[in-house]
Amino acid sequence: MERDKLVYMANQIAKFFESSPEGARSQGVADHINKFWEPRMRTQLFERFDEGRTEGMHPLVIEAQPEIRRPAAPLEARTTSQQDASAS
């Protein structure tokens, strides 16, 4: 069976932060995901959270949820590119 790669990756991060001092663990997980996960990966993570598909998720990942940034606006609204700049 194909493992859920995204959850697997989140769990790997959680395992590292398990040994952090108490109080810094889920924050560590959230910070790491915010720092390195592209929005569509975080979106997929939130789809799992929102649909309650959290079985197999490390408790620290679930605990980190409130601190994980939910991707807001689509990319188009966040940036310009030189093409847009020159077209406008």
Add this chain to the structure above:
Amino acid sequence: MSLIHEIDYGTPASKAEKDVTLSIDGRAVTVPEGTSLMRAAMEAGVQVPKLCATDMMDAFGSCRLCVVEVEGRNGTPASCTTPVAEGMKVSTQTDRLKAIRKGVMELYISDHPLDCLTCAANGDCELQDMAGAVGLREVRYGYDGENHLGKAKDVSNPYFQFDPSKCIVCSRCVRACNEVQGTFALTVSGRGFDSIISAGTQFDDFLSSECVSCGACVQACPTATLEEKSVIAIGTPEHSLVTTCAYCGVGCSFKAEMRGEELVRMVPYKDGKANRGHSCVKGRFALGYATHKDRILNPMIRDHYSQPWKEVSWDEALSFAAGKIKDIQAKYGRGAVGGISSSRCTNEEVFLVQKLVRAGFGNNNIDTCARVCHSPTGYGLNSTFGTSAGTQDFDSVEHSDVILVIGANPTDGHPVFGSRMKKRLRGKPGQPGAKLIVIDPRRIDLVKTPHIKADHHLALKPGTNVAMLTALAHVIVTEGLIDERFVRERCELDEFQEWAAFVAEERHSPEATAAITGVPADEVRNAARLYATGGNAAIYYGLGVTEHSQGSTAVIGIANLAMATGNIGREGVGVNPLRGQNNVQGSCDMGSFPHELPGYRHISIDAVRESFEELWGVKLDNEPGLRIPNMFDAAVEGTFKGLYCQGEDILQSDPDTKHVSAGLEALELLIVHDLFLNETANYANVFLPGSSFLEKNGTFTNAERRINRVRKVMSPKNGYEDWQVTQMLAQAIGMDMTYADPSEIMAEIAATTPSFANVTYDLLDEKGSVQWPCNETHPEGSPVMHVGEFMRGRGKFIVTEYVATDERTGPRFPLLLTTGRILSQYNVGAQTRRTENVVWHDQDLLEIHPHDAEQRGVRNGDWVKLQSRAGETSIKAKITDRVAPGVVYTTFHHPMTQANVITTDFSDWATNCPEYKVTAVQISPSNGPTEWQEDYRELTMESRRIVPSEAAE
């Protein structure tokens, strides 16, 4: 332009601090104590005739040509072996000396062929020069006596020949092999008149001997005895430029010696601070790929990868690519395209690719091949020290007392630095060599090599680095070996306390972890004691540390050890990642990672982003982009459709080939920008021909953070340097990009990146090279980092819990496969396979322990099927006890091996750096290549068809 000649002082510089003043030919000269008279004379501008002396090696005193007279002393001492003394009065030219020298030369020439006019070294021969220097006009003995003329040449090495008839037995080659390269392949066999230079035993030639073809002997030879075949074929060069090798992360400086636009030879540059005049077989000789017939010189396009390629104009190729980029972004969103920059390209080129992606594509989907090698170094060293870089320069190894090598094989992967390390390990009279600890599952050459034997070889099981590093820390903490003063003054104390309490737990003791690592506890304890108490201790590590699911944790573990023992911030110590490719350091520095802008600054930091937005006139996305493995996942899912891939062969080099090819197949646009139709190009629909490092200007940054100039010695065969190709693509999608020269790109880098603030081409030309940080605080760069304080202020200890990889052995896959490289080949072999280096390694082999081989009925040289959970391939077996029972090893230089069909998609928890170094496998006898290999060969042939462009009407 002319040939660059370094001064040969005849003997190495003395490192003594006390000065001595003497007089040479009436000129007063002041030199450090211990300097030879020969060197002192050269410092005073007087060249004493010499043959057996050269400053790359210690004095030998055999040719008797460099004799001098010293007032108040008897006889005529050799100036190379006589040290200076206060008040000495030396004469280098007297009637007696002239007569001696002429007599010596007369004897040499009486046994030397007089074919100077047709000799390959004509005009570049020290024997010829000396005959002139001493005024030799006749040979009274005639040429009929017993001699060494007419002996057979040894032409077995593909790059140089050995002509014993021209040998004067000065032993420079033998000493170069011993002292500079450290291989001890050459010797003088026979005695007296019968003395002859011999490679290996009397049954050997150069090729079959231990010779590693580094070229040190060829460079040392004062005659045409050891001569590059290229010089024999072409003639002597007429001009040269200093440039930087484009192979590994050592970043050797070479003189590219040219005749017109033809490269005659590459000669290591003595003033190059990374290599100090040494070279390896790749950088010195393996250049044939640059002019290989396989190079693609015209742009090509096709609608789908199943079609043959069509050669087109640059304009057509670029507008085709730009049109597709726009279409994809319109249809699937701006985030549906991205780029991968190459750690083989220059700083300026990778800077442009990330600019193209961030400002042109309008997203941060930019990554680089460092993802799959040293991204954990970035995470680990940044978290602990505050920046992602090795802490030392290479010279630092000369001051080390203990060297710890973990997960690296310097004599194969970083050969020139390996030689420098070996020199320190051997020591010299009065200065014992450094102690050596090797942590590696395989018995790498360093463990036991002539005059070197590791004090401890901890042959751990693949995948257990973190358990081992924590066990070493356990011993250091529980046996009271912490450098308390360093920790108190330089590190975060709360974090230290937590870490110390963690590693001190009994479960981390060598006794408790022996079951995991497979290494006896005593050995671990002794190694830890040696590292902590043996004086200056330096750690060198490579991809055997990073390419694991706990790669980042292991890098942190290494940093913890160095901080705990105070081995940071001065010469001789430190943490040194040995970088795989020539510009891994540089490509990381230049903002090639999707989460950070140049200078390791996170994309979410508004001030940093704004500084680029202001300059580039666009708003940048504040979210991290996709990393390479994420790109493949997104491609398979259908949200990522277009990729610009510069100088990297992801299909061959990235793990889990089937997943990668599924991703590439799903793309609507794959632009491959490369020298060759590489494996990735099988799925491409745009091919933009690239230029070699000989054809471009720019800079590379090596593993010691040294920024070296790359200088163009010939016009790009494809018409454009790579930065120009990227610029044209940028223009095609509507970007305003008009650099006229790479120096303008460097100016933009310096203006935006604090650690590069002072870097200019003028400064590099003046200093030769600088190591970043190079800015107001460090105007001429920084050989050693973290001297007074860490880049982040105080060093941060981080707890490193061992988590076993999920890639485990079991009944179906009982062996562990680990991968590495070999001296003569480089990475995916795209370059070295297209050179004569294939005589040393024409296929990848699977190393297997005799015990495991016997159990499976495998004999040496048999085809075996190698199977993992990800796939299977076939490869020939090599039976050796270099690997432990239960472990097998192979290289990945040849595409037909498809070693990455076997590797899995497990990756480092922090960075997604693939776990190349651990794959559970099974091995069984086989008849030959697997079906997949055969199919793949067919696909490759199919996809490389080219339809030439129609002639213009």
